Amino acid sequence: xxxxxxxxxxxxxxxxxxxxxxxxxxxxxxxxxxxxxxxxxxxxxxxxxxxxxxxxxxxxxxxxxxxxxxxxxxxxxxxxxxxxxxxxxxxxxxxxxxxxxxxxxxxxxxxxxxxxxxxxxxxxxxxxxxxxxxxxxxxxxxxxxxxxxxxxxxxxxxxxxxxxxxxxxxxxxxxxxxxxxxxxxxxxxxxxxxxxxxxxxxxxxxxxxxxxxxxxxxxxxxxxxxxxxxxxxxxxxxxxxxxxxxxxxxxxxxxxxxxxxxxxxxxxxxxxxxxxxxxxxxxxxxxxxxxxxxxxxxxxxxxxxxxxxxxxxxxxxxxx
Numbered sequence: 001x002x003x004x005x006x007x008x009x010x011x012x013x014x015x016x017x018x019x020x021x022x023x024x025x026x027x028x029x030x031x032x033x034x035x036x037x038x039x040x041x042x043x044x045x046x047x048x049x050x051x052x053x054x055x056x057x058x059x060x061x062x063x064x065x066x067x068x069x070x071x072x073x074x075x076x077x078x079x080x081x082x083x084x085x086x087x088x089x090x091x092x093x094x095x096x097x098x099x100x101x102x103x104x105x106x107x108x109x110x111x112x113x114x115x116x117x118x119x120x121x122x123x124x125x126x127x128x129x130x131x132x133x134x135x136x137x138x139x140x141x142x143x144x145x146x147x148x149x150x151x152x153x154x155x156x157x158x159x160x161x162x163x164x165x166x167x168x169x170x171x172x173x174x175x176x177x178x179x180x181x182x183x184x185x186x187x188x189x190x191x192x193x194x195x196x197x198x199x200x201x202x203x204x205x206x207x208x209x210x211x212x213x214x215x216x217x218x219x220x221x222x223x224x225x226x227x228x229x230x231x232x233x234x235x236x237x238x239x240x241x242x243x244x245x246x247x248x249x250x251x252x253x254x255x256x257x258x259x260x261x262x263x264x265x266x267x268x269x270x271x272x273x274x275x276x277x278x279x280x281x282x283x284x285x286x287x288x289x290x291x292x293x294x295x296x297x298x299x300x301x302x303x304x305x306x307x308x309x310x311x312x313x314x315x316x317x318x319x320x
Contacts, residue, residue, distance in 0.1 A: 008246025011239045012255040018236035020262035023097045024270045025215075025225045025232075026089055032211045032222065036089040037204030039229070041195045044081060046230035047237075048188035055185030065177050066186065076170050076183065077190025083163035085233075086195065086204065087156045094153030097267040098275040101260055102141045102283045103157035107164040108257075108290045109134055114165065123296055130292025133285055140282025141275075168252055171244040180241040184234070216270045257287050 026039050059066065066073060091100040109131055116123055170176075176183070199206045212219045244252040260283060267273045275283070 004246050008243045008252075009255055011243030012247060012252050013243075013258060015236050015240035015243055016256045016259035017262050018232040018239065019256075020101075020259045021232050021266050022229050022236070023088070023092050023101060023263055024267040024273075025229050027092055027097060027267075027271055027273075028213045028215055028225055029222065030093055032213055033207060033209040034222075035205050035207040036086070036093050037195070037199045038206050038208040039226075040082075040085045040089050040204070041192065041199055041206070042208075042226060043085060043229050043233050044188050044192035044195055046226075047233045048185060048192050050230060050234055051181065051185035051188060055182045058179040058182040058185075062178070062182075066182075069176055069178060072170060072176060073178070073183065073186050074190060075166070077187040078194050079163050080167035080170060081187045081191030081237075082194040082198075084160055084167055085191070086198070087160035087163060090204070091153045091156035091160060094150035095157065096273055096275050096279075097271070098260070098264045098273075098283070099141055099149070099279055100153065100157045100160075101263045102279070102286055103138070103154060104160045104164055105257055105260060105286060105290070106134065106138060106158070107161045107168065108293055110162060110165040111168060112293055112296075114169070125296070127293050127296025130289040130296060132289070133292060134289025137282040137285025137287075137289060140285060141279045167240075168244065168256075171241045171252075180238055180245070183241060184237040187237070188234075216272075257290055260287065 022043075026036075026043075029039055030036075088100065088104055091103070095103075112123055112127055112131065115121075178186075195204075198204050210222060213222050213225055215225060240252075240256075243255075247255065264274070264280075
């Protein structure tokens with residue numbers, strides 16, 4: 001394994017940790033009266049301001065690349081920034097952090113079906129096994145017999161999964177030459193503008209309270225967790241883009257699954273919140289299923305590579 005791949009894994013792990021911390025911290029804000037609209041808007045706007053100068057420096061003399069890839073930049077801001085964060089933080093309001101995140105982590109399955117539909121290349125049998133195992137885990141996570149789970153929260157978490165799949169696919173494109181910090185900064189700015197419209201339209205209500213927050217049993221000013229959310233968001237996206245460009249969307253989405261145990265631990269420490277045992281058991285199936293999906297993708301890649309070798313060698317055999 002070369003240094004580039006190792007660096008990609010480490011960066012993706014760092015991104016997973018930063019993302020995992022944000023959900024539990026945001027939920028502490030909900031406890032004092034904040035709404036998801038307020039949290040997401042300040043998160044996006046604060047990140048955009050924090051990245052403004054680095055973005056301008058990174059884009060010096062390279063604005064032509066932004067114009068060339070403007071559709072990707074806009075999509076990234078609307079879907080990967082505003083979409084992922086908006087849907088996920090609404091889901092966290094109605095579900096436990098672990099359940100919301102496990103539902104969002106079905107994104108790798110969506111990537112498999114998207115690539116299948118686009119390339120017309122049938123996934124490996126192992127991939128289908130992984131999808132079935134993950135779907136079984138999904139049913140356990142939903143804990144249908146408990147019937148206390150919020151259907152609205154589930155819909156929001158699955159919408160976040162769709163947006164997350166887009167994030168993996170866009171971030172992994174090595175044809176995009178825009179520097180990662182600039183792509184993140186532009187995306188945050190576009191996402192903040194989109195969220196401003198959503199909040200002003202009343203789609204996501206705004207309410208912010210300047211009161212102390214109970215953070216893992218410690219009382220502190222609301223400014224501290226809000227600042228942590230902004231800083232961790234910037235770190236998550238920058239390390240995520242860098243890592244995905246090194247390891248690719250499929251591998252990156254697989255490594256990103258460590259966000260689940262990270263989030264469970266942080267939610268336990270900060271919120272004293274734990275999912276039901278059957279939901280944790282279902283989470284194991286989801287993660288195991290995605291492991292099978294990754295295995296199947298690797299087998300498919302080798303199969304396609306062998307076909308390409310055969311196809312390129314046939315003409316030479318004919319001419320000789």
